[in-house]
Amino acid sequence: MRKSRLFAGVVVVVLAGVGIALYNNGNTRADDVADNQMTAADPAKPDAAAVTRGAYVAAQGDCAACHTAPGGKPYAGGYAIQTPFGAINSSNITPDRTHGIGDWTERDFFRAVRHGKRKDGALLYPAMPYNAYVKMNDADLHDLWAYMRSLQPVSQAPTPNTLGFPYNIRLAMLGWNLLYFNNAGYVADPKQSDAWNRGRYLVDGAGHCAACHTSKNALGGDTSAYLQGAELLGGYAPEITNNPHLGLGNWSEPQVAQYLKTGSNDKAVAAGAMGEAVEHSTQYLTDADTAAIAGYLKSLPGSNAQAPTALAGDNPVMKRGAHLYETNCMACHNVSGEGIKGMVTAFTDNSGIRAPSAANLVGTVLKGGRAAATESNVTAAGMPSFAWKLNDADIAAVLTFVRNSWGNAAPEVHAQEVAKARSDLKLVDAVH
Structure with missing residues (x-):
């Protein structure tokens, strides 16, 4: 009898704890500061100054990138965000009353x-990064709301998601939120400078950098490897801490800021997902904000990953890769991998080149790529696809060579990796 009472008491305590946690986790009282009378479609015009400030907040959050389908109308939704669980299609966030x-x-x-x-x-899926936006302050959200109210309404119905069971059950997000959603606003660190706190506020809040650059567990929650790199669907978001081997350790703060502002510096050229982030978001940030972000990222020690020993130049794969580089890559990336500043990525001592995953490099060689186009760097140089010309072993060899030359050291790329990427991209293998 005593044991059963003890067990019942433990169950009650556990259930009470879970109930309290669910209540605290779902507490939205912080949002009661917002007006609950006027709707987005009401005719009263928002304050012009607030709209201007809100447009800047929207750029910080890269809102247009996810809420605008390719070729579609701005903010009308329909952009498919690919996840390991299926596609989540962004919603229409224009002030249209119906959709x-x-x-x-x-x-x-x-x-x-x-x-x-x-x-x-209904609960949203974290493809909408509310777990980062919870850090955004009231003033920024007031302004963002004013900007959203100023948009042209678009009557476009939302595209259904393609999530399979049980991921299509929105109620399950209660459990996900309990595990991975920290319901707390941004709290400045009084030991740090205003610039450092501003950088952290942008990185962890509107910028939602962890959404790509922090690895995820099996349920899509952030791991403790904060900004230390993560596998994406078919790609890899590199470490963006001050780690010297895999992160930004050999970048200066001005170089980081320049990359965010222009999409390139003398070390790298933004392309792919990061190129889109630069084009739609970071190029529009003020110099003070890009400097603040750079200072914050450079303050993070990051992972303790150390450089492996580079493959020897007389390794058969390296010798084959060197020949392929000379005949296919040297014209743009230059003799010693120095690239072309502002146009072509430099390979020399490049932490992105020696990332744990070669997925970005493999994908770029197979399908080609285009650099970010910004107001201060309009060239947006492109790289053609080599899928038609180089077979899987060729691509593996040349990338192994690049990843182990000019101050780089990284694991060998294997033909099987390239074959899988080629299959995923539905590209035909080179015939030779």
């Missing part, structure tokens, strides 16, 4: 952005 957020109030908007809850109470 957008026209009948939402500011408080509805706050709760969606910071707490992942729609007006109808």
Whole structure:
């Protein structure tokens, strides 16, 4: 009898603890500061100054990139965000009453952005990074709301998601939030400078850098390897801490800021997903904000990953790769991998080249790529696809050579990796 009472008591305590945790986790009282009367589609015009500030907040959050389908109207949704669980299609966030957020109030908007809850109470998936946006302050969200109200309404119905069971059950997000959503706003560190705190606020909040650069567990939650690199679907977001081997350790703060502002520096050229982030978001940040982000990232020690021993030049794979580099790559990337500043990525002592995963390099060689186009760097040089010309072993060899030359050291790339990427991209193998 005593044991059963003890067990019952433990169960009650555990259930009470879970209940309290769920309540605290789902508490949206911080959003009550927002107006709950005027809707987005109401005719009263928002304050022009607030709209201007809100447009800047939208750029910080890269809102247009995810809420605009390729070739579609701005913010009308329909962009497919690929996840390991299926595609999540972004919603229409224009002030259209039928398909957008026209009948939402500011408080509805706050709760969606910071707490992942729609007006109808349904829980959003974390493809909408509310777990980062919860750090955004009231002033920024007030301005962002004003900007959203100023947009042209678009009558476009949302595209259904393609999530399979059980991931299509939104109620399951209660458990995910309990495990991975920290329901807390940004708290400045008084021991750090205003610039450092501003950088951290942008990185962890609107910039949601961890969404790509922090590795995820099996349920899609962030691991403790903060900004230390992560596998993406078919790609790799590199470490962006001050780690000298895999991160930004050999970049200066001005070089980091220049990369964010222009899409290139004398070490790297942004392309792919990061190129899109530069084009839609970071190029529009003020110099003070890009400097703040650079200073914060450079303050992070990051992982303790050490450089492996580079493959010897007389290794058969390296010799084959050197020949392929000379005949296929040298014209643009130059004799010693120095590239062309502002146009072509330099391979020399490049932490991105020696990342744990070669997925970005393999994908670029197979399908080609285009550099970010920005107001200060309009060239947007492109690289052609070599899928038609080089077979899987060729690509593996040349990338192994690049990853182990000019101050780099990284694991060998294998033909099987290239073959899988070629298959995923539905590209035909070179015939030779």
